[in-house]
Amino acid sequence: MSDDSRPCTNASAAGHGGVLTIDLGALAANYRTLAARARPAETAAAVKGDGYGLGLAQVALALHAAGCRTYFVAHLGEAEALRRVLAPAQADIYVLNGLLPGMAARLAHVAARPVLGSLAEIDEWRGFAAAGGAPPAAIQIDTGFTRLGLGPSDIAALGADPSRHAGFETALVLSHLACADDPGHAMNEAQLARFREALALFPGVRASLANSAGIALGAGYHFDMVRPGIALYGGRARICGASDMARVVSLDVPILQVRSAAPGSSAGYGATYRFARRSKVALVSLGYGDGFLRALGASGERPGGRLFVAGRPCPIVGRVSMDITAIDVTDFGAAEDGAGPARGDMAEVLGAHQSIDDLAAAAGTIGYEILTRLGLRHARVYSPPAPPALPSGASPS
Numbered sequence: 001m002s003d004d005s006r007p008c009t010n011a012s013a014a015g016h017g018g019v020l021t022i023d024l025g026a027l028a029a030n031y032r033t034l035a036a037r038a039r040p041a042e043t044a045a046a047v048k049g050d051g052y053g054l055g056l057a058q059v060a061l062a063l064h065a066a067g068c069r070t071y072f073v074a075h076l077g078e079a080e081a082l083r084r085v086l087a088p089a090q091a092d093i094y095v096l097n098g099l100l101p102g103m104a105a106r107l108a109h110v111a112a113r114p115v116l117g118s119l120a121e122i123d124e125w126r127g128f129a130a131a132g133g134a135p136p137a138a139i140q141i142d143t144g145f146t147r148l149g150l151g152p153s154d155i156a157a158l159g160a161d162p163s164r165h166a167g168f169e170t171a172l173v174l175s176h177l178a179c180a181d182d183p184g185h186a187m188n189e190a191q192l193a194r195f196r197e198a199l200a201l202f203p204g205v206r207a208s209l210a211n212s213a214g215i216a217l218g219a220g221y222h223f224d225m226v227r228p229g230i231a232l233y234g235g236r237a238r239i240c241g242a243s244d245m246a247r248v249v250s251l252d253v254p255i256l257q258v259r260s261a262a263p264g265s266s267a268g269y270g271a272t273y274r275f276a277r278r279s280k281v282a283l284v285s286l287g288y289g290d291g292f293l294r295a296l297g298a299s300g301e302r303p304g305g306r307l308f309v310a311g312r313p314c315p316i317v318g319r320v321s322m323d324i325t326a327i328d329v330t331d332f333g334a335a336e337d338g339a340g341p342a343r344g345d346m347a348e349v350l351g352a353h354q355s356i357d358d359l360a361a362a363a364g365t366i367g368y369e370i371l372t373r374l375g376l377r378h379a380r381v382y383s384p385p386a387p388p389a390l391p392s393g394a395s396p397s
Helices: 024-038 048-053 056-065 076-083 104-109 119-129 152-160 186-199 356-363 367-373
Strands: 019-023 070-073 092-095 112-116 137-140 170-174 206-208 249-261 279-285 306-309 312-317 324-328 346-350 379-383
Touching (some): 019 024, 024 056, 048 056, 056 070, 056 076, 076 092, 076 104, 104 112, 112 119, 112 170, 119 152, 279 312, 306 324, 346 356, 356 367
Parallel strands (some): 092 112, 112 137, 137 170, 170 206
Antiparallel strands (some): 019 249, 249 279, 249 346, 279 324, 306 346
């Protein structure tokens, strides 16, 4: 293959198996698009899971430059990492997994706001706040998800004794939609009604219900704040149709070797795939150790996923192993004749020809899982380069 067909980024130069390229400009553009759709509600950002696998600090700083001032993480450790690049004057940070016993002082130290999801958490936070110095908190309502949040009996208990949450500032009341990716699902309206009913206990407190898909359900779901996640990163928020967000992620991996396979020979562990013709196989530096799902492998009974070389689809053959995946490149011709891919050429896993949702469909999963797993061992390249950390204590512009 000619050098013109190869990406300018070279994985071997970085000492990594592949190169994960993150377009921070596209990320910022997606934020601005969603913010325009949600106005006048504030648009926050879900950056849990290391910024959905793309680098928490880099993602958060790019979003801050685009106007984001509120961030949602899952764990205290993520809040502590985020606080190292965004000071309290620059951003509010909410910890979705709430308050574990004995965690209150660490949350307060980094001015992180716990999302309290049980009466026990509310009671512990109230006790901590009584000594002073507690940041505001959020309260989560379970509106039918059977996940974190106050259920009907808990809400009734708060209604009977409002003093239980009167000892600290409640900055936000939130819930989470279970079926927003299916706009016609009856669960959406049911959860909306339950959320509105629960809000009566918190007069004057800001409210948040909509995730990425919830934004598209309309203004009635937006309340005071929306909290997109997957759409920021270019993924599809609904179960049908293509994403209309800009592509943020590309992943290219090097070809380690190109070899021949005789008819009837097998590929991969378990010998579950056998070649029906004389074939050319490219072995690429990619495996489940990189977060590439084993479900994308192929056997004689079922096809697997595919990668792209020079824009041409190349099906995966055999099982995905820890470090190596095999793809069929027979239709290019013989590599030694200069007609096909060669050692050191790059194969596209994600990019112009395959989105995270395309790859997810081949694996029988969702784009969220693909995205959050793929940052494990690849070199990350940010384009444009990530913004520098903001001066500590600077006021948001």
